[in-house]
Amino acid sequence: MGDLKHTVLYDNHVKAGATLVDFGGWEMPIQYPHGIVDEHLHTRIKAGIFDVSHMARFIITGKEATAFLQYVLTNNVFALDLLQAQYTMIPNKNGGAIDDAYLYRFYEDRYLLVVNAANADKDWQHLNNEIKAFDAQITDQSAELAMISLQGPEAKNILKKLTGSEFLTEPLKNALGILNYHGAPLLIARTGYTGEPLGFELFAKAEQSPEIWEKLLGLGAMAVGLGARDTLRLEAGLPLYGHELGLDSEGQEIPIFSCPLAKFAVSFAEDKGNYLGRAPLREQYCGFKSIMERDFSDLSKLPRIVRSLAITGKGVARAGCKVFKDGREVGVITSATMVPYLKAEGYGLDSKITDEKAMRGIGLALLDGDVEINDPVEVEIRNKRVAAVIVPYHLKSDAPPYARPILYGVEVTRQFESAANYPGKALNLLKKSLDNTHHRQYETINLIPSEQAHSPAVRLLSVMDPSFRYAEHKKTKSFYDYDVFYYQGTAFIDEIEYLLMEEFKQYFNCAEVETRVISGQMANTAVFSALMDYKNRVNRKVEAKRLGYILNNHIIRGGHLSAQPMGALHDYIAVDPRTEKTAVVNFPVEPDNLFKIDVEETKKVIATYRPELIIFGKSMVLHKEPVQEIRQFIDDQKLNAVIMYDMAHVLGLVGDHFQDPFKEGAELVTGSTHKTFFGTQRGVIAGNYDKDDYKYGLWETIETRAFPGSVSNHHLGTMLGLLMAAYEMNYFKDDYQRTVIENAKYFAKALAEAGLDVAGDPQISYTETHQVVVKVGYGIGPEVARRLEESNIIINYQATPEEEGFTASGAIRIGVAEMTRFGFTKAAFKETAELMADVILRKKAVAEDVKKLRSQFTTMKYCFDDEAIMEQLEKLKATL
Amino acid sequence: MRIVEGLKYSKDHEWVKVEGNRATIGITDYAQHSLGDIVFVELPEVGDHIDKDQTFGVVESVKAASDIYLPVAGTVEKINEALNDEPELINTDAFENWLICVEMDDPTEVDDLMDATEYEAFCQE
Incomplete structure (x- = not known):
């Protein structure tokens, strides 16, 4: 050689x-x-x-480097932020691939393009030829x-x-x-x-x-x-040039859109401008879209696409083998062999990868567009037809840190007792519910920060009479905004809802409250819907424009799911046509404390993106949010952003001990009413717009997006319960809030003293909220959480800002609100910290110790429990 | 690389164990090593007659499929069924895990094959 x-x-x-x-x-x-x-x-x-x-690495620089790359590559270089990479194709003018490649942007003004070894000379010549028309340079490094x-x-x-x-x-x-x-x-x-x-x-x-x-x-x-x-x-189903890209087995060019990654690698952004192969690629895309929409009437624009196939018969398929469906030749294998995998045992997060090896026959094939997933096919191997089936994929990577093989035909099943013994089932359900309530109320230490036990009065009121009634109502302009109800029998709940709004106005110290939304997520959806509606109020004859840009906390840094494009923002967020990405930017965080927003860097982001909505708030929250600083900056810069604070986790901490959002300059506060707040499980929207404020119209829109926009029936039972919870909060909040935050700081220190790795800043005792985050080791959060549950300590595993996703979680998230409500003393928190260290560090089983500890704290505090109250509760109970 | 004394060897890296008119055939350790992880073996049917130097099956590794040739003409008497489910046995011991037994047409054809010493030299060429 x-x-x-x-x-x-x-x-x-x-x-x-x-x-x-x-x-x-x-x-x-x-x-x-x-x-x-x-x-x-x-x-x-x-x-x-x-x-x-052996792959080639080219560096592209110069004034027109971006323009050059937009012309010779299929992906959108404008989407490539600093410190990001993108998969891309080097197209020819027919919409075929000269090569596939990866473009990296390590430095602001220097791009690194990595291409296949076998194509390097061809690519180099092509790129050098095309670069002549641009003020840009390419070097081979x-x-x-x-x-x-x-x-x-x-x-x-x-x-x-x-x-x-x-x-x-x-x-x-x-x-x-x-x-x-x-x-x-x-x-x-x-x-x-x-x-x-x-x-x-x-x-x-x-x-x-x-x-x-x-x-x-x-x-x-x-x-x-x-x-x-x-x-x-x-x-992994990834294409290899010469197999799934380039020329097919008969020497014909494979269209780029035949390759399943094309949809991520080809851009038709207007700002990208014209580029090599754009027009034929557009045609291919139309064909691809038809196939994906299962319209097979005209496959001429894109006859064949690459699909995954699993060999179910005996034999090893190889590239070049013909594929048949119902006896008709439908395509050809582009890559195939037997690949190994390790068998797994058990289900879901508990499944264990064993060391038992097995092999399976898999392949990729270029197949007629009308061959679909789950279609049985045959592969011709040495003149024998061997059974195979089209599958969606062979491997999934959405449960890091492991990639998991997906075997054809595996189904997860759960037991369901289908016998018709309904009286028996009913009795069993009651027994199990009693056991569960007993277990969670008397035997477990409940430390999930998004949960809160409710007082007996709150619980009982939630099932009282209005809990199965309707009370739709709407403000009516003809009656000077007097509420009109659609049903009779609503006088009681009308008064309750009015009182609830007044209690919340007092609690938040704000002008307006909407209490009909039945969850925190719904509260956010109603606000986003209202913001979008309000944005488009001047012209309703065209399709409504979506929201953008929005500044929020990234989910990996603890941002609420309900403030993400994959959550409640989904239907309201715009796509930036230049980058083709959702119009969201994230709060920068401090380099040495990823849990805390970096205010100065945030100001730069705001100045660059001029967001129309800023959403504070997190579900992994250790710090106050810098509402006041950002309000000041927005006002100084005369920017017109709406400042919203999703306080779901910290709704019960509003006030002197934590944050006063409206005093600091928030316009809207949303949240769920059952995390640090005293229940019931509902949502709330608060606003601080006076009736003469020009934005009052936005508030009115929020009300109409709550009803009829989000709910018809707004669950009257839990609304009644929530009024009692609001009474409890407004009466006990000073003591409760102070104690919760004190307990969290004390507990954090106790956990650290017990030898655990507590996240956050030790200077402030790790937390300013009800939450504590403990790092337990990369990827083992779920396992630690399970072990703690076996010892009757209920927490949730949590991915820290350095981790890839919930299955790779290396931390646990703890909240002290519920146990504080049950009167947990400092000594009890100290003992809990030591028991947790026993479970986490020493793998001890401590369920009996936990039960003993918990049994001393079963009476709820911060609620009304005098004799008259108890007597009245008994009377209510007797009506059931 | 392992070579077993007392066997005959072909240039296609098959070994042949001769007992009277009967020959047991497998692939050599050298062959299994160059093929790598063996994942599939295709063998003929019992009773098939196969000419000298004709393919009688296929051994497939992750990388590629390789035809296997019969160094002596004969009729298939037995095949190693265990390889259907565990083809990787060949990787663990290529001499223990034979492929087929044949009743030879002409036992003198064995004389054309190499002995262990000749085969060792052949592999080192």
């Missing part, structure tokens, strides 16, 4: 005993002595490293910059150990970071070609890379050759 090129890691491969082959002119390892199966599996359960230095891919669930730990850096990148796919390795920059990207939810590609100085490679091996990664690289990418 005399003329073959070698990467800078060649000696490492030889030393490791790799089997070397010619790959696109490079002498590369196809496998190491462990073999493809073990290399594949080690990557899936620990980590694999891949020498990908493949030799100076080596490239190592590190993939798998252990990748993050290994990279932290290699670099000594605690923070690598944002915990999101395609995020980039610049670390330091012995004085030289080590560029890292959360990208890869394995489908692993955790994976990095490292761009290292060529001289340093052999040492880095050996260190990665020493830290537990396994060297992986091209063989397993191929099985890993096949299992």
Whole structure:
């Protein structure tokens, strides 16, 4: 293999005993002595490293670098923020792929484009040819910059150990970071070609890379050759140029939209302008859309697309095998083989990956557009037809840190007793409910910060007579906004609702309150809907414009789900046509305290994006929100943003001990009424617009988006209960709020003293709210939460701002509100902290100790319990 | 790489164990090693007659499919059924895990094959 090129890691491969082959002119390892199966599996359960230095790395700079890239690539370069990467195609003018590539933006004005080794010369010539028309430069840095891919669930730990850096990148796919390795920059990207939810590609100085490679091996990664690289990418359904892209088996060009990743890699943004292949790609897109919408009447715009298929019969399919459906040839396998996986036991979060190996036959195939998922097909292997089926995917990565194989035909089932013994079922239900209530009220220590037990009066009122009635009502302009009810028998609840609004106005110290929304999420939806409606009030003859930009807390930094595009914002948030991303920006956080908003950086973001809505508030909340500072800035800059504070978690802390949102300048407050507030489970919207305020129309719109916009029946029983809770809060709040925050700080310190890793700033005793966050170790949050539950301590696992998602949670979130209400003393919190440390650190089972502790605190405080009240409760109970 | 004394070897890396008119055939350790992880084996039916140097089956690894050739003409007497479910047995011991037994047409054809020493030299070429 005399003329073959070698990467800078060649000696490492030889030393490791790799089997070397010619790959696109490079002498590369196809496998190491462990073999493809073990290399594949080690990557899936620990980590694999891949020498990908044979790929080419081009740097693009210059005044028109962006314009050049917009012209020669299919993706939208305007969507590429600093420290992000994107998958893209290098199209030809026919809408075929010259190559597929990854574009990285480590620096503001320098783009890094990584292309396939086998296409590098072709790409280089093409790009150099096209760049002549632009004021931009392209250089080849493949030799100076080596490239190592590190993939798998252990990748993050290994990279932290290699670099000594605690923070690598944002915990999101395609995020980039610049670390330091012995004085030289080590560029890292959360990208890869394995489908692993955790994976990095490292761009290292060529001289340093052999040492880095050996260190990665020493830290537990396994060297992986091209063989397993191929099985890993096949299992992940990722395309390989020459198979799913480029020319097909008959030498015909495969349209880019035949490749399932095209929808992420091709942009038709107006701002992107014209580019190579745009018009034919647009045609292909129309064909793709028809196929996805199951309109198969005209497949000429895009005849075939790549789909995943699982071999269910005996045999190994390979690229080139023909595929048949109902005896008719419908396409051809583009990649296939048998790939290994490890069997799993159990369901959901509790499922365990065993060390039992198994193999399965899978493939990708270029198939006629009308071949659909679940269609049975046959694959011709050595003149024999072998059964197969079209599947949606072979692997899922949405439960980090592991990628999980998805096997055809596996179904999760639950037991359902279908016998018709309804009296028996009814009795059983009552018994089980009694057991459950007894357990949660007398035997468990309840520390979920979004939960709160309700007083006997609140609980009882919630099931009293209006709980099954209707009381729709609406302000009517003809009657000077006097409320008109649609039903009779509503006088009682009319008064209750009026009193409830007045109590809340007093509590928030604000002008307006809407109490008909029955959840915090609904409160937000009603506000977003109203903001959008109000924005479009001048012209209703055109389609309403959505909201944008919005500034909120990112969900990974504790932001509420109900303030995210995937949550309540979903139907109200605009897409920025320039970036084709939702028009949301996030509060920057302090570099050394990711739980706290960075006010100065936030001002810069506001100045750049000029958001029309700013949403404070979080569900993982340790600090006050800087409402006052941002209000001041908005007013100084004469910006017209609405400031809203979603106080769901801290609604029961409004006041002197925590925050006074309206005094600090919020216009709207939303929240759920059952976290730190005393119940019932409902929502509330508060506003501070006077009737003569020009924005009062917005408030009126909020009312109409509550009713009839969100509810018809607004659940009158819990509304009655909520009035009692509001009485309790307004009467006891000073003592309650002070005690909750004191207890949280005390508990946080006790947990730290017990040896646990408490998140946050020790200078302020870790928290300013009812919450405490404890780090228990990457990915083991769910397991720790389960163990605590087995010991009767109920908390929830929580992903910290460094983690990829709830399944990778390395922390638990704790709230002290409920146990404070049951009169937990400092000594009781201290004992709880020690019991938790026993469970978390020493894996002890402490259920009996917990029961004993809890049994001393079963009477609710901060509620009315004098004799007259108790007597009246008995009378109410007797009506049931 | 392991080579077993007393067996005959073909240039296609099959081994042949001769007992009278009967030959047991498998692939060598060298072959299993170069194929890598074996995931599928396709064997003929009992009673099939196969000519010398004709393919009698396929051994597939993750990487590729490889035809296997019969070094001596004969009629299939037995096949190793265990390989249907556990093809990876060949990786664990290629000499223990045979593929097929044949009744040879002409036992003298064995004389054309290599012995262990010759095969070792052949592999090192």
